[in-house]
Amino acid sequence: MTIHKEGYKILLVLLVILTAINIIIYYYAPNNITFQYAFLTFSVLFYFLILQFFRSPRRKVTLDERLVIAPADGKVVVIEEVVETEYFNDKRRQISIFMSPVNVHINRNPVEGVVKYFKYHAGKYLVAWHPKSSTENERTTIVVKAKNEVEILMRQIAGALAKRIVWYVKEGQEVSQGEEFGFIKFGSRVDVFLPLTAKVRVNIGDKTVGGITVIAELVEDTADDSIII
The missing domain is CATH 2.70.70.10 (Glucose Permease (Domain IIA))
Structure with missing residues (x-):
């Protein structure tokens, strides 16, 4: 899947934020495995939801002045x-x-x-x-x-x-x-x-x-x- 240029910055910033939150949860709630996996699952799903907003499919346009x-x-x-x-x-x-x-x-x-x-x-x-x-x-x-x-x-x-x-x-x-x-x-x-x-x-x-x-x-x-x- 090709990503449109308008999504580069947003996706990078979002990736950094979600990664940082997951690391914080891992270190400050080491015994709460259920919460760790739940938020990790949410992070992955949310990231791919935003990712699909910026998909850029290839289109073969047939030009016609009419x-x-x-x-x-x-x-x-x-x-x-x-x-x-x-x-x-x-x-x-x-x-x-x-x-x-x-x-x-x-x-x-x-x-x-x-x-x-x-x-x-x-x-x-x-x-x-x-x-x-x-x-x-x-x-x-x-x-x-x-x-x-x-x-x-x-x-x-x-x-x-x-x-x-x-x-x-x-x-x-x-x-x-x-x-x-x-x-x-x-x-x-x-x-x-x-x-x-x-x-x-x-x-x-x-x-x-x-x-x-x-x-x-x-x-x-x-x-x-x-x-x-």
């Missing part, structure tokens, strides 16, 4: 028409993917293009399914202009457990489909905002695999020979 792929592993919890007020100021199709603690927490670019807008927002840590989490929680907003000139907005949102959002992109940067653009430690969710003409390929409750699952499809507009999603 498709929008899932930016995260998780479950589709929202598909609805909304008014996006930070960047577009008009109606968009929102698809939200909830990342539980057992999901891979890497975030991947749904399309290839250029980052046209980026902003980090400090905020609260409401549960990810709270209606106001997308506007009040700690979050980032990233807009990528795809090769077909369509702009797609992604929003990383921290939740009650996730306290740290990491991003690897900046305005003007070229990004590839399926490439990592960020990481949310310990879960939460990612929103994707598409034009209303997007042909959605997922349903509420569907499980997604970041970089693999197709969530929307590009549609050719034969009326004006342009390509939209």
Whole structure:
């Protein structure tokens, strides 16, 4: 199992702390064998629980300019028409993917293009399914202009457990489909905002695999020979 770089420091510090506690218990409670083994078992299980948060599986992404792929592993919890007020100021199709603690927490670019807008927002840590989490929680907003000139907005949102959002992109940067653009430690969710003409390929409750699952499809507009999603 490959470990993501975001987990190196946390895992090392946790290993040192758990090792130190077990040594202290061994020396100060030498006769309490049951407690020693119980805490050692807890330490091992807890460490592997945290370890799996930072796993980084290899993904073979099939690039396709016509498709929008899932930016995260998780479950589709929202598909609805909304008014996006930070960047577009008009109606968009929102698809939200909830990342539980057992999901891979890497975030991947749904399309290839250029980052046209980026902003980090400090905020609260409401549960990810709270209606106001997308506007009040700690979050980032990233807009990528795809090769077909369509702009797609992604929003990383921290939740009650996730306290740290990491991003690897900046305005003007070229990004590839399926490439990592960020990481949310310990879960939460990612929103994707598409034009209303997007042909959605997922349903509420569907499980997604970041970089693999197709969530929307590009549609050719034969009326004006342009390509939209």
